[in-house]
Each structure stands twice: as C-alpha cells, then as structure tokens.
Amino acid sequence: MSLSTFLQQCLTGISLGGAYALIAIGYTLVYGILRLINFAHGDIFMMAGYFMIFAMATFPWYIAIPIVLLITVLLGVSIERVAYRPLRTAPRMSVMISAIGVSYLLQNLATYLFTALPKGYPEIPFLKKIFKIGGLSASFVTFLTPVLTLIIVYALIILINKTKIGMAMRAVSKDYDTASLMGIKINRVITFTFAIGSLLAAVGSILYFTDRMTVFPFSGSLPGLKCFVAAVFGGIGSIPGAVIGGFILGLGETALVAMGYSTFSDAFTFVLLIVILLIKPTGLFGEKTTDKV
Amino acid sequence: MLKIDNLRVNYGGIEAVKGISFEVPDKSIVTLIGANGAGKSTTLRSIVGLAKPSAGSSITLDGKELIGMDTPDIVSKGIALVPEGRRVFPDMTVIENIKIGAYLRNDNLDEDINWVYDLFPRLKERSWQLSGTLSGGEQQMLAVARALMSHPRILMMDEPSLGLAPLIVKDIFSIIKEINKKGVTVLLIEQNANMALHTADVGYVLETGRITLSGPGKELLADESVKAAYLGKKKD
Numbered sequence A: 001m002s003l004s005t006f007l008q009q010c011l012t013g014i015s016l017g018g019a020y021a022l023i024a025i026g027y028t029l030v031y032g033i034l035r036l037i038n039f040a041h042g043d044i045f046m047m048a049g050y051f052m053i054f055a056m057a058t059f060p061w062y063i064a065i066p067i068v069l070l071i072t073v074l075l076g077v078s079i080e081r082v083a084y085r086p087l088r089t090a091p092r093m094s095v096m097i098s099a100i101g102v103s104y105l106l107q108n109l110a111t112y113l114f115t116a117l118p119k120g121y122p123e124i125p126f127l128k129k130i131f132k133i134g135g136l137s138a139s140f141v142t143f144l145t146p147v148l149t150l151i152i153v154y155a156l157i158i159l160i161n162k163t164k165i166g167m168a169m170r171a172v173s174k175d176y177d178t179a180s181l182m183g184i185k186i187n188r189v190i191t192f193t194f195a196i197g198s199l200l201a202a203v204g205s206i207l208y209f210t211d212r213m214t215v216f217p218f219s220g221s222l223p224g225l226k227c228f229v230a231a232v233f234g235g236i237g238s239i240p241g242a243v244i245g246g247f248i249l250g251l252g253e254t255a256l257v258a259m260g261y262s263t264f265s266d267a268f269t270f271v272l273l274i275v276i277l278l279i280k281p282t283g284l285f286g287e288k289t290t291d292k293v
Numbered sequence B: 001m002l003k004i005d006n007l008r009v010n011y012g013g014i015e016a017v018k019g020i021s022f023e024v025p026d027k028s029i030v031t032l033i034g035a036n037g038a039g040k041s042t043t044l045r046s047i048v049g050l051a052k053p054s055a056g057s058s059i060t061l062d063g064k065e066l067i068g069m070d071t072p073d074i075v076s077k078g079i080a081l082v083p084e085g086r087r088v089f090p091d092m093t094v095i096e097n098i099k100i101g102a103y104l105r106n107d108n109l110d111e112d113i114n115w116v117y118d119l120f121p122r123l124k125e126r127s128w129q130l131s132g133t134l135s136g137g138e139q140q141m142l143a144v145a146r147a148l149m150s151h152p153r154i155l156m157m158d159e160p161s162l163g164l165a166p167l168i169v170k171d172i173f174s175i176i177k178e179i180n181k182k183g184v185t186v187l188l189i190e191q192n193a194n195m196a197l198h199t200a201d202v203g204y205v206l207e208t209g210r211i212t213l214s215g216p217g218k219e220l221l222a223d224e225s226v227k228a229a230y231l232g233k234k235k236d
C-alpha cells in the first residue's frame, strides 16, 4: 500500500467516523439524562434521510437542509413526548421496551409510506464536488465531515459547560429532585436534550447518506447499532467518549475494507464491544463516581 | 404565611405523616424536631412538591394552594430547601453549585457570591474544587450557600448541622439568625434540638407522623418530656 492510498483510506475512515460520532453523541446525551438507550435513534437518523429526499424534491439544498433539521428535531422531541414521558416514573425496562417499539414503528411506517425499495438520496452539488488536497482526492463531504464534527462537538461542549441550559442538563443528569429544587424544569431539559440529539442525527444523516446514495427503511438499524457501540466504547454518558468511539469505529471498519476483509467490516463493531466490555466495562471515559454519601 | 393543614402522606400504604397542621408566620423561625422517621423530611418534601400528600391535605402560601404545583413553580414562589443529605452536584465545581442555586435569577450574582463566600470562607478557598471531593461538612456549607443564592422568602433546612463540627454548627445557627434578621422566614428541622429551640420562635415536636407538642422555643426547652426525649436530660 502506497502512502497516498494509506492517507486516502485514513481520510475515508475519519470521515465515516465523524458521521458515526454525531450519531453516537445522540445516544450518549439521552442516556446521560434519562439513563435510557434510545433504540429509536438510528431510525430517527433513517427518517432524516427520507425527509431530505422529499425536501430536495421541492426546494434547493440551502432551504431543504434547514427544513430537514427542523423536522427531524420535531420527530425526536415528539417521540420523547409520546413514548417516553408518560413512562417517566415507570421502571427503566418499560421505557426501554417503549424505545424498541418506537424503533419498529418507524421502520414499519417508513416501509408503509416509502416502500422497502431503496430510494435514491439526492445529490447536494457542492458536497459531491471532487476535491484534491496534495495526493488526496475525495468529494468535498469527505473533507467536510470530520471538520464539521469537531466544530459541532466543540460547540456542544461549550454549551454544556458554559451555559445555563448546559448547567441544567448536567444537574438533571445527576439528580432530578435536587435539580427541580433549583427551579429547573426537568421535562424542558429532557426535551432540549432530545432536540440536540436529533439535530446531530439529522446532520449525521446528511453527511452519511450523501456518501451512500440510497435510503431504505432499515438504513438506520446497522449504523444505529454501531453508533450505540461507539457510545458504549467511549463510555456512555461521555461526549468525548462518543466522539472517540465513533472515530475508532470508522477507522477500524475502513481499515478492514482496505485490507480486503470487507465481509468482516461490520463485525469490527462487535469485536470492539466485546473487547471493551471485557477490559473496561464502563468504557474509555466511563463515569467515575465522586459522590460522597 | 405558610400554612400546613391536615397534611397526610402515604408511602405505599404506610402513613408517614398522619394529619399535621402548623403555621410558619412571615419572618419567623420555626423548627420541627422529632425522632428518626417521625416524618420531618417528608413534611418539607411535601411543601416543595417532592412528596405527594394524600387527598384532604392542604399547604398554602399566602392563601394559595401549593399542592399539585410542580417543584420548580413552588420554588419560584420563593421557597428554598436545603435537602437532607446535602445533595450538592458532585461533578460541578463549588462555584457552579453556588451559581445553580440562582438558576431562576437573571440579575448579576457577584454581590451574592461574595456574600456567601464571606459566610463560608472555606468555600471560597475551594471555589474550583469538584464538589464531590469536598468533605461532608464543606458539602453541607455548600448546600446552605446554594439555597441562599435563590434569595428565598422562606428558607427550609433539613438538618443543616448534620455532620458539622460543634464550632461550625454555632456558625450555621448564627447565619440562620442573621438571614432571618434580613427578613427571611426559616423553617428548620434539627436533631440538635437544643440549638434549634434556642434559635426558634416556635417549635413543633413530631412523633410518628403526629404533632404532639408545640409552643415557643424557650417553653419547649423547659418541657420535661422534651428534655427527656430530645435534650438527653433525665426527668428530675
């Protein structure tokens, strides 16, 4: 393998990893606040793909993208409202089952509405433009994804650590009762968290599907599962963990493909899961407990 | 005025509070004392909407019913609770915990931050420390400071002196008096009945969910049964 092929593969891996990272953050944020694995997250990502197809059919990309972001956020927030909020005091297992139900519901809804046949993902002209940097050549989206991911992650970390709503999110993730004693409205914070998670899933979906060309009702399952593993690998609840998990997954998969083991590329996810569960079950940046009782 | 009328609270069929009534007049210091499990914390948690009273109970602030309101809405009426067991946010720094106490305020906090740091200089030194790594007593100070930051009309404290060294306990009680002088109403739960009754205008003794005795703090201090049960003094 020549150096330039190597770098080319690295770029592909980092780019895929960036999209994974954006989705993984959604799992981690929701888990952090509700202790819930939002099994529907991958399907929200899939629905965002369909939204883009329909939005681009009528609007130019610069109007279609904000519309898709907005509708995806509304979808994520409504799911929380309808399927999770009524179960707020129910055992965690019930909420989990509700999440699995929503996941199937979205897949079946998509099959019913859009048929099971893959639909072509619209081309956003500037994203598909071929770019050359040094010996590397790839479409603009490949360069854009990791950069955009890092910018978004940076903004998110600032939001969580430096703003009032971020402080409220951290408080709610620790202790509902005490957070509400501070005057924080728990449900609003949870809604906000789902909005952010879904927004990132929508961004991830645009970046991911632009490279994949088609969407079908189960497009969200495998990426969803992978990104969940990425979040677990990084330590669920931790944003930097989800990002690093996403990048490792993207790079690992791409490396396997490049070495000619593409049949095993999906299995890499599960190897990663098993390894981390054996070595450090709480993940790379798993919650340390500093609580004093 | 905060008025509790016929408050009953059930936990899965077991009645922890069995119909208690009392009043907390504006600008007074009222204390609830009683043995472990008497229902003191449950009473305070009911006032802020964290425990759900049974039908027929009433908690009013200036005549307005609080039962049924969400905790943040009750808190926004000017009631703050220093919860049992401190409950500071362990992953936040001391200064963040102090600021989150003022979550509902939108004005400048600098003056009040300086004020609580003057009250608790130990916290000032540890401004950037993660609160989970503070000592138990320091966490208790932080919980009190955090509650003060909301500028409460009514400050409720669930055993603020728990786990504090005797000197610091004295400090806490003088702080309670000081903020009361500024016009803040105080509802205080204490194991340290001696200190609490010395400080309070009115005291109530709670026994297994019922109020068995009430009166001005000084009178309760002199009461033989109170002496025997809560002040560790033998009946003569």
Ligand SMILES: Nc1ncnc2c1ncn2[C@@H]1O[C@H](COP(=O)(O)OP(=O)(O)OP(=O)(O)O)[C@@H](O)[C@H]1O
Residues within 6 Å of the ligand: B011, B012, B016, B034, B035, B036, B037, B038, B039, B040, B041, B042, B043, B084
């Ligand atoms: N969440 C709960 N579920 C079930 N029972 C509870 C719950 N909270 C309190 N209780 C019970 O209600 C009773 C009163 O409890 P509470 O915490 O109000 O007592 P307390 O007077 O504050 O006691 P202490 O001085 O030990 O803090 C106790 O018997 C307790 O076991």
Ligand SMILES: [Mg+2]
Residues within 6 Å of the ligand: B040, B041, B042, B084, B158
């Ligand atoms: Mg108690």
